[in-house]
Amino acid sequence: MKSSVRLLFFATAREAVGAAAIDREVPARGAILQALLSSVVEEHPRLEPVLKVSRVVRNGRYVSGTRTRVRPGDEVAIHPPYSGG
Amino acid sequence: MKSSVRLLFFATAREAVGAAAIDREVPARGAILQALLSSVVEEHPRLEPVLKVSRVVRNGRYVSGTRTRVRPGDEVAIHPPYSGG
Amino acid sequence: MTCEITSRPLYLAGVERHLGDPGSGAVVLFVGRVRRETDRGRRITALDYETDRAFVLQQLGDLERQAIQRFAVRRVYVIHRVGRIRVGAASVIIAVAAAHRATAFRAARFLIEKLKREVPIWKANRWARSPAARRRRTPPPPPGRRSPG
Amino acid sequence: MTCEITSRPLYLAGVERHLGDPGSGAVVLFVGRVRRETDRGRRITALDYETDRAFVLQQLGDLERQAIQRFAVRRVYVIHRVGRIRVGAASVIIAVAAAHRATAFRAARFLIEKLKREVPIWKANRWARSPAARRRRTPPPPPGRRSPG
Numbered sequence: 001m002k003s004s005v006r007l008l009f010f011a012t013a014r015e016a017v018g019a020a021a022i023d024r025e026v027p028a029r030g031a032i033l034q035a036l037l038s039s040v041v042e043e044h045p046r047l048e049p050v051l052k053v054s055r056v057v058r059n060g061r062y063v064s065g066t067r068t069r070v071r072p073g074d075e076v077a078i079h080p081p082y083s084g085g
Numbered sequence: 086m087k088s089s090v091r092l093l094f095f096a097t098a099r100e101a102v103g104a105a106a107i108d109r110e111v112p113a114r115g116a117i118l119q120a121l122l123s124s125v126v127e128e129h130p131r132l133e134p135v136l137k138v139s140r141v142v143r144n145g146r147y148v149s150g151t152r153t154r155v156r157p158g159d160e161v162a163i164h165p166p167y168s169g170g
Numbered sequence: 171m172t173c174e175i176t177s178r179p180l181y182l183a184g185v186e187r188h189l190g191d192p193g194s195g196a197v198v199l200f201v202g203r204v205r206r207e208t209d210r211g212r213r214i215t216a217l218d219y220e221t222d223r224a225f226v227l228q229q230l231g232d233l234e235r236q237a238i239q240r241f242a243v244r245r246v247y248v249i250h251r252v253g254r255i256r257v258g259a260a261s262v263i264i265a266v267a268a269a270h271r272a273t274a275f276r277a278a279r280f281l282i283e284k285l286k287r288e289v290p291i292w293k294a295n296r297w298a299r300s301p302a303a304r305r306r307r308t309p310p311p312p313p314g315r316r317s318p319g
Numbered sequence: 320m321t322c323e324i325t326s327r328p329l330y331l332a333g334v335e336r337h338l339g340d341p342g343s344g345a346v347v348l349f350v351g352r353v354r355r356e357t358d359r360g361r362r363i364t365a366l367d368y369e370t371d372r373a374f375v376l377q378q379l380g381d382l383e384r385q386a387i388q389r390f391a392v393r394r395v396y397v398i399h400r401v402g403r404i405r406v407g408a409a410s411v412i413i414a415v416a417a418a419h420r421a422t423a424f425r426a427a428r429f430l431i432e433k434l435k436r437e438v439p440i441w442k443a444n445r446w447a448r449s450p451a452a453r454r455r456r457t458p459p460p461p462p463g464r465r466s467p468g
Contacts, residue, residue: 008371010369010371010439010441011369011441011443012441057371057374057439060373060374060377075373077371077373077374077439079371079439080441082435082436082437082438082439082440082441083435083440083441083442084368084370084399084410084411084434084435084438084439084440084441084442085351085410085411085431085434085435085440093222095220095222095290095292096220096292096294097292142222142225142290145224145225145228160224162222162224162225162290164222164290165292167286167287167288167289167290167291167292168286168291168292168293169219169221169250169261169262169285169286169289169290169291169292169293170202170261170262170282170285170286170291181332181335182331182332182334182335182348183330183331183332183335185331186330186331186332190407191407192354192355192406192407193354193355194352194354195351195352195353195354196349196350196351196352197348197349197350197352198347198348198349198350198427199331199346199347199348199350200345200346200347200420200423200424201345201346201347201348202344202345202420203343203344203345203346204344205341205342205343205344205418206341206342257341258339258340258341269354271349271351271428271431274349275349275424275427275428278347278424279420279424282420
């Protein structure tokens with residue numbers, strides 16, 4: 001059984017964190033996404049300005065707000081502003 | 086030495102005249118284009134409505150008005166409204 | 171800047187080589203095709219396109235110059251097919267390469283609208299299942315010839 | 320309706336087969352290419368494109384559905400290349416087939432504008448003659464992998 005959430009960082013978010021993915025342990029009942037991201041920002045302060053302009057995707061859906069819960073096995077992707085085309 | 090003007094008929098103009106080209110004798114000093122075309126319309130009355138909406142090209146240039154002169158060796162093309170694309 | 175009239179089928183693959191330019195970030199292509207249509211129960215199977223070959227390239231070239239001046243685009247290529255074109259096949263391809271996409275879109279649209287009004291090309295419907303409608307008073311001149319001889 | 324992400328070069332020839340439809344009289348294609356550019360004397364030699372592969376096709380598919388509903392177009396095809404793309408090469412091709420040209424032009428423009436804002440693809444410049452600028456803190460993950468393992 002997975003007990004962690006996988007955080008994925010793209011483009012400038014990856015550069016700020018220095019890794020494309022980080023696994024974070026969460027309790028079985030889940031955790032508040034916002035708190036999880038804050039703990040990453042504490043370790044990687046350069047992520048903060050990027051996070052402010054990024055979209056957040058949990059298991060293939062955009063999420064917003066501060067009360068989103070994540071559970072073990074979830075995948076959360078940080079998407080800085082897109083620049084494709 | 087050529088002594089005639091070649092008249093070219095495209096699309097509905099060709100259908101009205103029943104030929105893609107007609108050669109008309111003209112004097113060495115030339116003739117009035119309008120008169121030449123009128124003589125064709127007399128023989129091919131179905132050309133009249135087509136001619137009214139057509140552009141006329143003499144030797145690769147659009148001409149207008151009734152006083153344009155044509156000379157032996159000239160080529161005059163009757164262009165009904167375009168429908169390419 | 172290049173324009174062509176051909177009686178052969180048109181393919182996008184043939185257009186690519188005309189558009190190479192490292193300064194062009196955007197290419198817009200328009201492909202006009204013969205569309206399946208019916209008119210009072212009769213079905214169009216093909217269109218017969220004809221042109222005034224002595225005059226058409228001059229007019230197309232003039233259009234291309236207008237597009238380049240007006241929209242500051244970098245490459246323009248236009249090819250129009252003539253002769254019989256069956257439903258589903260392309261009759262014209264217009265391609266514009268430009269530094270930025272807004273100008274490429276505008277120039278491509280400009281070119282097709284102008285082409286329809288100012289370039290000496292004509293089409294006539296070919297109908298299915300109606301011999302009377304298929305009868306033509308005069309056949310079009312063979313491609314490549316300016317006069318019936 | 321089809322969308323694709325690939326790390327291979329894009330060619331117009333590969334697009335044609337997605338657009339066959341006798342009811343579509345107009346096809347509009349947009350090709351986005353890596354443009355030669357300089358910034359304070361430094362020259363871009365390529366762009367590195369990356370995407371969130373688990374999410375991008377869903378977003379592209381959603382865009383295509385929007386275009387079809389909004390503009391009544393008949394066929395939509397979008398292919399975006401990722402990885403390193405050199406100056407002059409295509410990064411994206413968008414193709415729309417519709418009964419009439421006005422809708423094809425509008426839908427193609429809609430798709431590229433939306434793609435730039437709503438589809439998870441990112442690019443980073445690769446510079447010539449500036450080793451410092453070329454240094455990356457973290458290399459992008461290899462194509463096809465969701466995590467660095």
